Amino acid sequence: xxxxxxxxxxxxxxxxxxxxAKPGEQxxxxxxxxxxxxVRVYEGEVEHFVSAQSEGIGIRVIRDGRTxxxxxxxxxxxxxxxxxxxxxxxxxxxxxxEWSGLAExxxxxxxxxxxxxxxxxxxxxxxxxELAKLLEKLTLAGDSRVRxxxxxxxxxxxxxxxxxxxxxxxxxxxxxxYLSVGTLADDGxxxxxxxxxxxxxxxxxxxLERAAREAVDRATRLLGATKPESRxxxxxxxxxxxAQFLSIxxxxxxxxxVVKGRSLFANRIGxxxxxxxxxxxxDPTNPLAYTATDxxxxxxxxxxxxxIQDGVLQKxxxxxxxxxxxxxxxxxxxxRGGYGGSPSAGCLALQIVPGLRSQAEIVAGIDDGIxxxxxxxxxxxVNAVSGxxxxxxxxxxxxxxxxxxxxxxxxxxxxxxxxxxxxAEVGGDLEWLPMSATGVSLVxxxxxxxxx
Amino acid sequence: xxxxxxxxxxxxxxxxxxxxxxxxxxxxxxxxxxxxDDGKIEQLSTGRNRGAGIRVxxxxxxxxxxxxxxxxxxxxxxxxxxAEAARQGGGGTKVxxxxxxxxxxVSPIKIDPSTIGKAAKVDLLRRVDDAARSAGGAIxxxxxxxSDGRTRIVIANSDGLVAHDERVRTLLRVSAVANGDxxxxxxxxxxxxxxxxxxxxxxxxxxxxxxxAGRALTKLKARPAPSGSLPVxxxxxxxxxxxxxxxxxxxxxxxxxxxxxxxxxxxxxxxxSPLVTLVDDGTMTHEWGAIAIDDEGHPSQYNVLxxxxxxxxxxxxxxxxxxxxxxxxGNGRRQSYKDLPMVRMTNTYVLNGEEDPTDIxxxxxxxxxxxxxxxxxxxxxxxxxxFGMTEAYxxxxxEITEPLREGNxxxxxxxxxxxxxxxxxxxAMGNPGTCGKDGQGVPVGDGQPTLxxxxxxxxxxxx
Numbered sequence: 001x002x003x004x005x006x007x008x009x010x011x012x013x014x015x016x017x018x019x020x021a022k023p024g025e026q027x028x029x030x031x032x033x034x035x036x037x038x039v040r041v042y043e044g045e046v047e048h049f050v051s052a053q054s055e056g057i058g059i060r061v062i063r064d065g066r067t068x069x070x071x072x073x074x075x076x077x078x079x080x081x082x083x084x085x086x087x088x089x090x091x092x093x094x095x096x097x098e099w100s101g102l103a104e105x106x107x108x109x110x111x112x113x114x115x116x117x118x119x120x121x122x123x124x125x126x127x128x129x130e131l132a133k134l135l136e137k138l139t140l141a142g143d144s145r146v147r148x149x150x151x152x153x154x155x156x157x158x159x160x161x162x163x164x165x166x167x168x169x170x171x172x173x174x175x176x177x178y179l180s181v182g183t184l185a186d187d188g189x190x191x192x193x194x195x196x197x198x199x200x201x202x203x204x205x206x207x208l209e210r211a212a213r214e215a216v217d218r219a220t221r222l223l224g225a226t227k228p229e230s231r232x233x234x235x236x237x238x239x240x241x242x243a244q245f246l247s248i249x250x251x252x253x254x255x256x257x258v259v260k261g262r263s264l265f266a267n268r269i270g271x272x273x274x275x276x277x278x279x280x281x282x283d284p285t286n287p288l289a290y291t292a293t294d295x296x297x298x299x300x301x302x303x304x305x306x307x308i309q310d311g312v313l314q315k316x317x318x319x320x321x322x323x324x325x326x327x328x329x330x331x332x333x334x335x336r337g338g339y340g341g342s343p344s345a346g347c348l349a350l351q352i353v354p355g356l357r358s359q360a361e362i363v364a365g366i367d368d369g370i371x372x373x374x375x376x377x378x379x380x381x382v383n384a385v386s387g388x389x390x391x392x393x394x395x396x397x398x399x400x401x402x403x404x405x406x407x408x409x410x411x412x413x414x415x416x417x418x419x420x421x422x423x424a425e426v427g428g429d430l431e432w433l434p435m436s437a438t439g440v441s442l443v444x445x446x447x448x449x450x451x452x
Numbered sequence: 453x454x455x456x457x458x459x460x461x462x463x464x465x466x467x468x469x470x471x472x473x474x475x476x477x478x479x480x481x482x483x484x485x486x487x488x489d490d491g492k493i494e495q496l497s498t499g500r501n502r503g504a505g506i507r508v509x510x511x512x513x514x515x516x517x518x519x520x521x522x523x524x525x526x527x528x529x530x531x532x533x534x535a536e537a538a539r540q541g542g543g544g545t546k547v548x549x550x551x552x553x554x555x556x557x558v559s560p561i562k563i564d565p566s567t568i569g570k571a572a573k574v575d576l577l578r579r580v581d582d583a584a585r586s587a588g589g590a591i592x593x594x595x596x597x598x599s600d601g602r603t604r605i606v607i608a609n610s611d612g613l614v615a616h617d618e619r620v621r622t623l624l625r626v627s628a629v630a631n632g633d634x635x636x637x638x639x640x641x642x643x644x645x646x647x648x649x650x651x652x653x654x655x656x657x658x659x660x661x662x663x664x665a666g667r668a669l670t671k672l673k674a675r676p677a678p679s680g681s682l683p684v685x686x687x688x689x690x691x692x693x694x695x696x697x698x699x700x701x702x703x704x705x706x707x708x709x710x711x712x713x714x715x716x717x718x719x720x721x722x723x724x725s726p727l728v729t730l731v732d733d734g735t736m737t738h739e740w741g742a743i744a745i746d747d748e749g750h751p752s753q754y755n756v757l758x759x760x761x762x763x764x765x766x767x768x769x770x771x772x773x774x775x776x777x778x779x780x781x782g783n784g785r786r787q788s789y790k791d792l793p794m795v796r797m798t799n800t801y802v803l804n805g806e807e808d809p810t811d812i813x814x815x816x817x818x819x820x821x822x823x824x825x826x827x828x829x830x831x832x833x834x835x836x837x838x839f840g841m842t843e844a845y846x847x848x849x850x851e852i853t854e855p856l857r858e859g860n861x862x863x864x865x866x867x868x869x870x871x872x873x874x875x876x877x878x879x880a881m882g883n884p885g886t887c888g889k890d891g892q893g894v895p896v897g898d899g900q901p902t903l904x905x906x907x908x909x910x911x912x913x914x915x
Contacts, residue, residue: 045512045513047512047514048516049513049515049516049537049538050515050517050792051516051533052518053517053518053519054520054790056501067494067495068495069495069496069497069498070499071498071500072499072500072501073500073502073503073520074502074520074521086498089570090495090496090498090570091495091496092570093486093496093574094492094493094495094496095492095494097492097494147711149710149712150710184710184711184712191714191834192833192834193712193831193833230679230680259490260489261490261592261593261629261631261636262593262629264635340501342495376829376831376837377828377829377838377839377860377862379827379829380829380839380840381826381840381859381860383638383858385629385636385637386636386638386857387635388857390677390911390912391860391911392837392838392860392862392911408836409862409863409864409909410862411859411862411909413859413860413911413912413913414913415913448679448912448913448915449679450679450680450911450912451680451681451909452680452681452909
């Protein structure tokens with residue numbers, strides 16, 4: 001059975017709001033609706049089953065350079081009228097900004113994406129529960145030292161529409177499913193933790209064996225870990241860690257932080273900011289990306305943007321506001337955090353151009369180093385304005401080309417500027433991860449490890 | 453918001469598939485946010501979110517559904533979904549008679565922010581911008597946010613409880629950038645209370661702005677933080693997050709029950725320095741984590757978790773307390789009507805010690821003095837935690853000397869608790885925080901007097 005696309009209904013609601021614009025006003029309406037299911041299994045039983053529905057509308061009104069916004073979590077027509085009136089009232093308190101304004105169609109063609117899979121709609125609740133139970137069972141079978149904290153199945157569908165007085169009118173929908181398992185591994189008094197996950201557009205795409213294997217491996221490989229001595233060292237970031245590092249770098253390549261004087265890389269377009277081994281692109285049109293999309297949060301076509309090419313800074317990602325203010329072309333990078341938020345510039349799907357060698361081949365060439373398998377506290381130890389980078393970490397020491405003893409409770413530190421220049425190799429082991437950046441093994445020289 | 457007779461029918465619907473507990477949590481939130489950046493009021497935004505979450509428990513299985521439709525039909529539909537999700541065979545009817553709980557006020561509100569004109573809120577941020585920019589010529593950028601919110605809540609359950617609450621929170625955040633020869637530095641400060649607009653009669657927003665700007669300016673002269681283990685002195689009111697991460701999360705009964713806490717099975721044992729008495733206190737008037745009732749309708753409490761170093765109890769919600777056959781502790785909280793409640797902290801703090809804080813610094817030949825902390829995180833199963841220092845200095849020969857650049861500190865919770873060897877008499881609460889767990893954020897507070905940890909690993913780059 002195929003479910004009809006009802007995102008057109010949302011577009012009708014958005015257009016109705018836009019039609020109420022008064023002369024001299026720019027109006028944008030963003031309307032969204034979603035439904036999600038979450039099953040949590042523990043010790044073979046369903047611990048909870050959550051069925052969540054949400055809907056809402058956010059309205060922006062701009063007049064004489066002043067912006068007002070308002071939103072509410074319902075599509076009830078009487079409420080929508082109130083939201084528009086509120087947004088209009090609120091703009092009276094904003095201050096004029098000559099660059100404020102809504103996105104305008106820029107002629108860039110939409111690259112169609114397959115973001116919807118009918119078969120997920122037809123997956124029964126029993127099947128969802130069975131998958132979470134199976135993942136728990138597979139994980140427990142992987143190693144007798146392993147316990148499972150929780151095993152989860154979740155899926156979500158979302159549809160959204162944007163219409164503006166500047167001529168934007170787009171609507172779309174997407175769905176997907178996700179499995180995850182949290183693990184604990186015990187050895188005597190010691191406990192370590194791990195996790196595994198699988199993602200797909202439908203349940204057939206979910207790789208349970210791999211999720212179970214990784215969850216077991218992540219928890220058990222740190223058993224017996226000790227605290228390393230403090231020193232400077234070469235690090236190899238596991239693909240999952242590299243993806244988190246790239247997300248931070250992506251956050252600094254942002255036109256809004258440039259125009260507001262918060263970017264490390266302002267005025268450096270055309271300069272070498274990284275080792276020539278690094279080529280970084282933001283490409284939401286690549287269907288392999290977890291965050292692939294056809295349109296951005298302001299209704300412009302999502303597109304491929306090369307940000308760093310062979311170490312040279314090429315471009316910042318832009319919202320329509322920052323593009324206008326910098327006098328640059330839009331890049332289709334307006335991000336929106338749901339109906340309650342205003343769009344802001346951000347990367348949609350970061351990808352690093354992979355190198356050639358596997359992680360094993362890379363490690364074989366390192367005499368003294370450390371393989372970083374997990375990081376903790378990036379949100380508290382990294383400052384994207386000053387560039388200071390310090391994070392808790394755990395991993396395996398590398399000696400004479402082989403990985404050995406596990407280590408934990410230490411930090412690795414440097415600065416973002418220096419780390420980009422200190423990149424020594426980009427691995428060929430590209431992984432598509434459930435986040436807005438891909439991962440590869442990444443070698444960085446001269447990082448400070450702080451431990452005992 | 454919803455009449456008792458409707459609540460009774462909805463709860464009965466929730467129990468129809470044989471469940472043993474049903475609950476309705478309805479809330480209606482309205483809020484205002486104003487953002488200033490780059491010298492301009494960028495926008496004023498108002499919003500409203502209301503709806504109800506319905507929880508049905510059958511044995512060990514919880515079913516949950518939520519709806520933005522607060523009509524009887526909408527609530528009944530959600531109750532059916534939740535009941536179906538928790539289906540336990542059987543079925544039947546049960547009559548529910550609700551008794552409204554007397555209302556309880558922990559944080560009385562003088563001035564409801566929704567009665568204050570939008571212009572007054574905008575004016576606060578203009579004052580912040582002026583004060584931060586006048587703090588020093590090197591201040592190159594300021595962003596600030598004001599927000600207020602009022603939530604009306606109704607909680608009813610099949611045990612016959614109906615409780616109402618109204619929560620008002622007001623928050624100001626200031627972030628400044630200073631530009632110097634060695635690049636840019638940032639400074640942050642915030643002010644948040646479970647209080648109305650009278651907050652700004654008590655505190656001058658200029659002080660918050662100057663604190664943020666001061667941190668950015670101080671760090672322009674900062675050198676890289678040390679790398680390795682050193683004694684760490686933490687200023688009063690800036691290190692509560694250490695306890696939140698080092699042990700608070702590990703004392704949440706849901707994590708303990710699954711064996712995901714290093715504190716499992718340790719009640720009655722010495723888990724910290726005998727100097728440490730740790731409390732989680734939802735009743736602390738006007739603090740950011742204060743609540744009159746938790747999100748399951750249970751009155752908030754003053755709970756002693758660690759007394760003179762000995763672990764006395766964990767924190768509890770309905771589900772975990774029911775399993776253990778013991779009372780709840782007022783720690784069942786959720787982010788919104790869209791979320792299931794979990795065991796969460798409220799205001800978590802260490803009680804005063806006896807020492808003069810200046811003596812603690814004087815007796816530290818070499819170390820790090822942390823004057824302001826950023827966020828942190830913990831792995832409760834291993835106890836390993838990190839937190840970021842956003843304002844810190846070297847201690848040399850018993851004196852606070854040079855400022856340090858930012859970095860994380862890392863430690864192991866049980867080890868750090870044992871390594872607290874000095875405790876001051878200058879207790880203060882810290883900045884308002886948002887605690888994240890399982891994807892949900894809730895407002896929390898923390899506090900402590902000046903204290904010293906014998907040794908912690910500092911994640912800088914200087915040898």
